[in-house]
Amino acid sequence: MTRVKEFNLPDLGEGLTEGEILKWLVNVGDTIELNQPIVEVETAKAAVEIPAKWAGQVAKIFHPEGTTVEVGAPIIAIDTDPGGAPVESAAMPSAASLAAVEIAGDQPVEPGMIGGPAPGGRTAVLVGYGPKTAAAKRRPRAAAAGVQPAPAAPPVASPPVEAERVAPTEDPVPTVQAEPVGRTGVQAGPVLAKPPVRKLARDLGIDLAGISGSGPNGSITRDDVMSVSAAPAAPAPAVTAAPRVGREERIPVKGVRKLTAENMVASAFTAPHVTEFLTVDVTRSMKALERLKGKRDWRDVRVSPLLMVAKAALVALKRHPMVNSSWQGSEIVVKHYVNLGIAAATERGLIVPNVKDADALTTRELADALNALVTTAREGKTSPAAMSGGTFTITSVGMFGIDTGTPILPPGESAILVFGAVRDTPWVHKGKIKIRQVTTLGLSFDHRIIDGELGSKFLRDVGAFLEDPEGSLLAWS
Template sequence: MTTEVRSLREFKMPDVGEGLTEAEILSWYVKPGDTVTDGQVVCEVETAKAAVELPIPFNGVVEQLFFPEGATVDVGTVIISVAVAGEAGAAPATAPAPAAAAAAPAAEAEPERREVLVGYGPRTGTAQRRARRTTTATAKAAAPQPAPVAPAAPVAPAPVAPAPVAEAPAGERPLAKPPVRKLAKDLGIDLRAVTPTGRDGVITREDVHAHAAARSVPAAPAVEPVVVEAAEAVVAPVPVSGSGDVRVPIKGVRKATAQAMVASAFTAPHVTEFVQVDVTRTMKFVRKLKESGELGRDVRVSPLLLVAKALLVAIKRHPEINAQWDEAAQEIVVKGQVNLGIAAATPRGLIVPNIKDAGSKTLAGLATSLGELVETARQGKTSPTDMQGGTVTITNVGVFGVDTGTPILNPGEAAILAFGSVRELPWVHKGKVVPRQVTTLALSFDHRLVDGELGSKVLADIAGLLEFPKRLITWG
């Protein structure tokens, strides 16, 4: 009598961008015992650049999840194992050696169970990872393997199924929308502990805030905080007992942004120039484009669109500002196309996706690309490719009511333009002081590539185009 035998296949954390070394597991969409198919998304991870969903490349049954949600995992490390159908009559590839099988219960009971301060279930022991288990069937893997979250069960039917990672022992995953899950994660709240008031048992933002308010009442005695090593720390803020302070682990996009800004500030010599501009005609032009619908009925028209077009026209007139510094070759590389970055604030931190070859687009094409970029960023679906290869950036601080600032260069770029708020101010117009719509532009540039003359010409061109927007047609 022949029986179907299954063998294990391991799925490793891929490099979802260029040269990334690690990623954080945001959510698992499967648990041990689930059947998966080739191409099915099994988890969502966050790299230093974006959140990405990972599909499994084969069919089978999930045997083990090696890391919980919130863990940071090195690229190339196994994160999930799947039992796939093998050839009849072959020995099971996952059968553990007797010694290892006997040692498993002891390994499970050995560390002390301690509760964490954030909502990802109990952790085992202190800050150190559990040493990986080795079996005769898996000893062929020479590379270091990650420590499993829970002891793996054989593929053959077992009396007790392995517990899913980051799930309540006897409950289902709480019902909540992604923004609510993100809010709970940021506040360090376990959704399983929140009482839902929404329809069909869905947890709302109000439920999370109410739970956070109740949890903030000081309790005695104070709980000893659990130390979590950096590789397994979660993003959720961890309240400091009795002090009211909140500690937020620096990970993912925020960590990458912090490192990039420090590197940029202390590598490229920054110079920032400012100019106030009468944008009354630009604001009228924006209203005209909206009312006429000549760029398309579904196209969003905003002052940022004309600022972006003005910057692209200025770069066309002065292409030397669209450049990069090659330290190794000691050369200035003037880029052949403009990949226009737009700084976007998201719940995961500041990201700068860019519009590829923006200089070749018409005003309508630029408006479409800008709208798609902003919408994708808001949904948290910006891909790593969209944030690679930028050559110049715009940061729109005016949406926050800020007049101007001294923006820091996106690493590898020569210039960044800050667009301030548009305000009605007294202005000398045709010899009279009258109220006009005025904004302040700030251009920061790398003084190694851009001298004062070039930077001033570019900024003056942008200002002139926004003061007389019809030039966008003749100059562009």
């Protein structure tokens, strides 16, 4: 039975064909457990931690950080029985099995390759996978950071000695890293920090290994990093940053930004967009939210105007189901469920996760779902599945002080609602000019499916709900 097993990059979402190695959470020689996170991978939709498929000892890391890897390609090899007989003495089904070891010639060993220098200046590698070539794409940083070379492999003919079996896990990990974010000799395991926190630390030149985390299970939070940055002894990144070279900067387009650009271009030049606007007095909606906050069952819930807009859209979609549809070839597919997308700006770019079956949720359940969705997006933990299958989207530009916009449709959807800033505005109310809370809504829609009448009626109903939420629920239910 093959002892050393390859773990291939899994399919992380619909339509994804590759991912970039962000951070290795283990090194060659580490003993790992089943389902232990071993690597952070960034795809066009999300940054995710991938767990180990088997328990054992890391035998080989195929790709350094910064490398783009195709789905299905091997990323790590795991020895599932590190305390057993040498790999060479195990029964193997074929010469091409990963359990076999051969001499690959006088080629240099890269960090992470199994074996290291073998007797005679030759390199021991796994069959079928020699040292990496220079063609691999990498980030412009120390590519080998966090990927430790394996200890020298014992001679093939020598029986294993107990001390040799445990040596890989007893070797101290060097405390000096090529990049600020990494593991040190005093760490018992990988640093616990989410991708946005790691990026912030890299930008500020802060070593996460020296920070005591205040988050769950000792994880390091954004506030932990900022508190270190603000300390008197901390270096000032703006002062110590490398001098600018040239007058231009070129930023590779990849990941979320690349997918967003492709989707927006495809949507803009496929669906004929029409956008309508409506200015609405939302004073009653804002008062209704305040009353909700005062209720005992709602005291632990974060209530925002987005909740009221989402509820208004769901009620209006029920009255006008054609708005919740998509154009597919020679058919219009009307969805009798609403996967409500919420556009979210993150450090990785614009993403649109959605609340599944939002139309079936109570108002309290909808509030909890929206809060969880926004929190997960900000932490960079949104899964690819959460960003697939949306049927209708809301984008809020009010948080930036913007009144409205002309959003582009997400692919596969026929309408998107934009929600602007709520402002105190002079407004004619009951025949008198009063200061009221007012916002502007915008609705972009696919004119192949939604004509001006339908789009106008839908937007009118959203506005009517926001002007008088209690009255609308009573009149339309």
